[in-house]
Amino acid sequence: MKALLIDDERLARNELRRLLAAFPDIVIAGEAANAKQAREQLAALQPDLLFLDVQMPGQTGMELLESLEPPAPEVIFTTAYDEFAVKAFELNALDYLLKPVDPARLAAAVDKLRAKLNGAAGESAAEKSAARDRLAAEDKVFVREGDRCWFVEVKSIRLLESEGNYTRVHFENAQPQLFRSLNAMEERLDPKYFFRANRRQIINLSWIDKIEPWFSGGLLVHLKGGAKVELSRRQAQDFREKMSL
Amino acid sequence: MDSVLPTDVLFEDAARRERAKERLYVLCQSGGWLFLLGLQIVFVFALPSKTPANRDDQFLNVGIVAMVIMQGWLITHYTRPLMARWDWKALGWRALLPRILATSAVQSVVWTVIGYGYVYLVVGLPWTSKLPWFAATGLSIINGIMLLGGWLCVYFFYHLFDRLNRSEIERLRLATHVKEVELRALKSQVNPHFIFNSLNSLRALIDEDPARARQAVTQLSNLLRYSLQSGQLETVPFEDELRVVNDYLALEQVRHEERLTLRFDIDPDTLALPVPPMLLQTLVENAVKYGIATRPEGGEIAIIARRLDGALAIQVTNPGNLAAPAHAPARASSTGVGLRNAAERLRLLFGERASLQLRAEAPALVVAEALVPLHLTRA
Numbered sequence: 001m002k003a004l005l006i007d008d009e010r011l012a013r014n015e016l017r018r019l020l021a022a023f024p025d026i027v028i029a030g031e032a033a034n035a036k037q038a039r040e041q042l043a044a045l046q047p048d049l050l051f052l053d054v055q056m057p058g059q060t061g062m063e064l065l066e067s068l069e070p071p072a073p074e075v076i077f078t079t080a081y082d083e084f085a086v087k088a089f090e091l092n093a094l095d096y097l098l099k100p101v102d103p104a105r106l107a108a109a110v111d112k113l114r115a116k117l118n119g120a121a122g123e124s125a126a127e128k129s130a131a132r133d134r135l136a137a138e139d140k141v142f143v144r145e146g147d148r149c150w151f152v153e154v155k156s157i158r159l160l161e162s163e164g165n166y167t168r169v170h171f172e173n174a175q176p177q178l179f180r181s182l183n184a185m186e187e188r189l190d191p192k193y194f195f196r197a198n199r200r201q202i203i204n205l206s207w208i209d210k211i212e213p214w215f216s217g218g219l220l221v222h223l224k225g226g227a228k229v230e231l232s233r234r235q236a237q238d239f240r241e242k243m244s245l
Numbered sequence: 246m247d248s249v250l251p252t253d254v255l256f257e258d259a260a261r262r263e264r265a266k267e268r269l270y271v272l273c274q275s276g277g278w279l280f281l282l283g284l285q286i287v288f289v290f291a292l293p294s295k296t297p298a299n300r301d302d303q304f305l306n307v308g309i310v311a312m313v314i315m316q317g318w319l320i321t322h323y324t325r326p327l328m329a330r331w332d333w334k335a336l337g338w339r340a341l342l343p344r345i346l347a348t349s350a351v352q353s354v355v356w357t358v359i360g361y362g363y364v365y366l367v368v369g370l371p372w373t374s375k376l377p378w379f380a381a382t383g384l385s386i387i388n389g390i391m392l393l394g395g396w397l398c399v400y401f402f403y404h405l406f407d408r409l410n411r412s413e414i415e416r417l418r419l420a421t422h423v424k425e426v427e428l429r430a431l432k433s434q435v436n437p438h439f440i441f442n443s444l445n446s447l448r449a450l451i452d453e454d455p456a457r458a459r460q461a462v463t464q465l466s467n468l469l470r471y472s473l474q475s476g477q478l479e480t481v482p483f484e485d486e487l488r489v490v491n492d493y494l495a496l497e498q499v500r501h502e503e504r505l506t507l508r509f510d511i512d513p514d515t516l517a518l519p520v521p522p523m524l525l526q527t528l529v530e531n532a533v534k535y536g537i538a539t540r541p542e543g544g545e546i547a548i549i550a551r552r553l554d555g556a557l558a559i560q561v562t563n564p565g566n567l568a569a570p571a572h573a574p575a576r577a578s579s580t581g582v583g584l585r586n587a588a589e590r591l592r593l594l595f596g597e598r599a600s601l602q603l604r605a606e607a608p609a610l611v612v613a614e615a616l617v618p619l620h621l622t623r624a
Contacts, residue, residue, distance in 0.1 A: 012442075082438060
């Protein structure tokens with residue numbers, strides 16, 4: 001597993017490096033002291049895992065993640081003391097470590113990560129390398145709104161709605177905005193699961209509850225969770241073709 | 246730096262209370278006298294006149310009664326500002342009782358003299374009473390004393406009660422204020438984010454540079470001890486505060502390394518002067534947070550202290566702009582609180598002559614300046 005350490009303090013990075021020496025399967029591929037360096041390192045090293053400090057000069061760790069092209073990498077946050085961040089992590093069950101890092105806590109986080117990667121390895125390793133530009137169902141997208149943040153699994157997204165340069169992502173009980181256009185998202189989504197219903201909306205086909213005929217040859221699609229999406233006649237035709245396959 | 250000073254709030258409060266009192270007075274004064282007038286008129290008409298033929302007498306009596314009531318109204322109304330000027334509202338019952346008696350006696354004599362004088366001497370109505378004039382006026386004066394004494398008793402009873410009430414409120418307000426100050430003292434302690442980050446760097450330092458690590462443990466202990474203890478002190482010598490700020494900055498340098506450079510320009514005259522504890526610390530922490538921690542390139546923090554006539558001037562500069570970084574709204578407000586608390590403590594201790602301000606100085610330099618008067622002015 002290739003890891004990238006991102007923290008503005010050299011001593012903090014050293015300390016993490018020392019702690020990670022206990023895990024031979026984690027190879028530290030590089031270090032970055034701020035978001036700008038991190039982006040360069042990410043492009044050059046293609047790491048599997050980030051150890052990411054939340055508070056950094058320039059951009060914060062959250063902002064860095066938000067700006068990355070999905071899918072979001074595996075991330076373990078490190079933070080000294082930040083009530084907001086800790087609350088956000090707890091809400092979304094992301095992994096985070098409090099500095100100074102407790103070695104036992106680090107071991108637990110690494111174990112969790114191993115289990116996850118092994119489980120996903122069978123299907124996604126080949127798939128991922130085959131189509132790096134398409135998001136797989138298990139891939140995650142990092143979304144943040146204010147102090148809350150989520151790693152959303154692509155398959156749990158019911159609906160994406162265009163709002164100018166942003167896209168509103170509907171999943172579970174939340175609908176935060178993603179800093180990407182709907183068109184950019186469409187290019188990344190797997191057409192097997194996602195369908196462009198109209199200019200403004202993309203729906204997840206596996207979340208369809210029922211379909212009814214609508215005005216002038218169109219369709220009205222009800223999604224599980226209550227949203228209704230209109231399809232024009234032309235899109236309805238595409239839709240029928242696609243679904244009849 | 247606050248838009249609404251607490252004193253303004255107090256004044257506004259007092260003004261509103263005064264207006265409410267004035268309304269209550271007008272209501273009671275008019276209500277009371279009009280009630281009395283109504284009662285008298287009812288008496289005049291209800292009592293079977295001994296000479297029923299004369300209805301004009303009744304109207305004449307109503308006129309006299311109205312005039313007498315009007316006099317009472319005016320006498321009490323104009324006595325009120327006098328009593329306010331003599332500050333009788335601040336007196337206790339024991340001191341008030343003789344004053345009430347004397348005042349009501351004087352008022353009553355004036356009332357009777359004007360009333361009887363006008364009716365019998367100026368207008369010249371015939372004397373119809375069976376009593377001789379001195380007995381009638383004597384009775385009238387005693388009557389007046391009871392009525393006006395009653396008026397005064399109600400008036401002062403209200404004020405005594407109001408004062409009791411207000412002192413209770415004042416006491417409660419003071420108690421909450423003390424609690425608030427204590428709470429703020431707690432909040433002005435060292436930022437936990439800093440403590441844990443320091444501990445983290447310290448742990449790394451143990452392997453890398455054991456001697457420096459030992460030194461850092463000492464510095465962190467000094468800082469924590471100072472921030473815990475100084476909450477109980479009103480002021481500390483500037484020298485003590487400076488020593489702790491030195492420790493704090495040394496720890497920040499362990500964390501930020503070459504990204505943080507320091508410059509001290511301290512006038513030796515200033516070292517013994519009193520400052521509120523954690524004042525400089527708050528300014529410096531703020532400077533590190535905005536000038537260093539948010540900027541990848543870091544920068545220099547300068548501390549300048551001068552003795553001006555009558556005040557100690559402390560300046561802390563850091564690189565950057567005044568506009569809070571847009572990406573850290575939560576943190577921006579938390580320091581805003583720190584600076585505001587520091588400003589308030591400064592004002593509580595030293596009054597309006599103290600000041601604390603943050604200003605931008607071109608190019609890309611932020612200056613925090615505190616003016617601390619040489620003497621406490623608080624009562």
